[in-house]
Amino acid sequence: MDKFGAMTVPTIELKAVHHLYGDRPSVCGLDLQVYPGEVVCLLGPSGCGKTTALRIAAGLEDVQSGSVELDGTVVSTANLTVPPEKREIGLVFQDYALFPHMTIAANIAFGLHDRATAKARVAEVLEQVGLTEYADAYPHELSGGQQQRVALARALAPRPKAVLMDEPFSGLDARLREAVRDRTLHILKSTGAAVLMVTHDAEEAMHMADRIVVMRAGKVQQEGPPDELYLHPNSGFVAAFFGDVNRIDVTVSGGMAETPIGRFACQGFADGRMVELVIRPEALTLVPVDEGRRAQVKVLASRMLGRTSLLHLCTCVGSEIELHLHARVPGRFLPEAGSVFSVDLDRSQVFVFPVGEAT
Numbered sequence: 001m002d003k004f005g006a007m008t009v010p011t012i013e014l015k016a017v018h019h020l021y022g023d024r025p026s027v028c029g030l031d032l033q034v035y036p037g038e039v040v041c042l043l044g045p046s047g048c049g050k051t052t053a054l055r056i057a058a059g060l061e062d063v064q065s066g067s068v069e070l071d072g073t074v075v076s077t078a079n080l081t082v083p084p085e086k087r088e089i090g091l092v093f094q095d096y097a098l099f100p101h102m103t104i105a106a107n108i109a110f111g112l113h114d115r116a117t118a119k120a121r122v123a124e125v126l127e128q129v130g131l132t133e134y135a136d137a138y139p140h141e142l143s144g145g146q147q148q149r150v151a152l153a154r155a156l157a158p159r160p161k162a163v164l165m166d167e168p169f170s171g172l173d174a175r176l177r178e179a180v181r182d183r184t185l186h187i188l189k190s191t192g193a194a195v196l197m198v199t200h201d202a203e204e205a206m207h208m209a210d211r212i213v214v215m216r217a218g219k220v221q222q223e224g225p226p227d228e229l230y231l232h233p234n235s236g237f238v239a240a241f242f243g244d245v246n247r248i249d250v251t252v253s254g255g256m257a258e259t260p261i262g263r264f265a266c267q268g269f270a271d272g273r274m275v276e277l278v279i280r281p282e283a284l285t286l287v288p289v290d291e292g293r294r295a296q297v298k299v300l301a302s303r304m305l306g307r308t309s310l311l312h313l314c315t316c317v318g319s320e321i322e323l324h325l326h327a328r329v330p331g332r333f334l335p336e337a338g339s340v341f342s343v344d345l346d347r348s349q350v351f352v353f354p355v356g357e358a359t
């Protein structure tokens with residue numbers, strides 16, 4: 001049973017959806033649910049099929065097999081595609097797609113068919129996105145961030161049950177993006193709509209999503225709340241998607257992987273099997289050299305990255321195997337190149353996967 005209860009009907013549901021471009025599969029047996037009020041992000045590398053999945057949910061692409069349901073009603077099968085305008089969905093694209101010759105108010109009113117209530121509704125959503133004073137302006141008079149808010153207002157104006165967004169923040173510069181996505185999240189949450197958003201940016205997905213669906217080669221690789229994916233990735237692919245990782249290939253011996261920075265249990269892997277240790281840079285803490293059994297590392301370079309410092313390390317002290325590792329530590333910590341430390345390792349951030357899983 002999901003947290004919404006067994007009786008809750010998903011607002012958006014894709015069931016075993018397959019899609020081909022010509023004879024090339026782009027989505028391969030995709031199952032996906034988005035519940036009322038939930039923000040779900042489709043995350044994955046370029047070409048993994050996330051935009052196609054969103055376009056299928058919107059009715060912009062047909063499916064070759066499987067089905068799409070909106071609020072329990074079938075809207076796509078191999079023989080049926082209900083068009084987007086009949087789906088009660090709001091769409092927000094990367095380029096906003098505003099009509100340049102129409103005022104902001106007219107852009108927002110475009111999808112409203114009840115003329116008697118349209119004016120009041122436009123005023124309401126303009127206020128919701130904080131653009132009341134721009135009602136009579138034209139799109140070119142607004143900044144990128146403001147245009148994005150108009151696109152959101154236009155999508156929300158007909159009170160859709162679902163909002164589908166494809167990389168909605170990627171046209172904005174980095175500083176503006178954070179503020180706009182924060183505001184967008186609050187607005188979306190206040191509507192109670194089910195939201196499906198495509199992004200290739202893991203940090204953005206973690207900011208926005210109640211649940212992230214990581215896609216790979218047209219399939220779901222793993223899905224769950226952001227913290228679960230970060231703390232319990234099911235593959236090197238997912239672990240690496242949520243940030244820089246250290247990778248060490250090792251052959252299992254006596255049920256353990258022996259490395260210059262410690263020994264790691266490899267449950268479920270036979271001796272002689274090659275495994276990949278994936279170690280987050282945050283797992284490594286540098287402490288003054290002690291005479292204990294802790295491994296030692298030499299600093300190659302250190303860089304301040306804002307809230308954290310990134311250290312380039314080498315295991316060339318006391319080990320014949322030279323590994324290059326990254327450590328990420330909070331705040332400003334910039335030891336001289338050449339200095340030597342012992343390594344304290346948080347083993348909850350070390351993952352063991354079969355070799356070849358990560359890309």
Ligand SMILES: Nc1ncnc2c1ncn2[C@@H]1O[C@H](COP(=O)(O)OP(=O)(O)OP(=O)(O)O)[C@@H](O)[C@H]1O
Pocket residue numbers: 021025026044045046047048049050051052053200
């Ligand atoms: N109109 C099209 N015609 C033919 N092949 C396409 C078309 N659109 C996408 N594809 C192919 O389908 C696969 C999935 O593409 P899709 O755009 O869904 O991926 P994506 O994960 O959204 O990638 P991106 O982030 O680069 O947009 C890719 O191999 C892509 O090259």
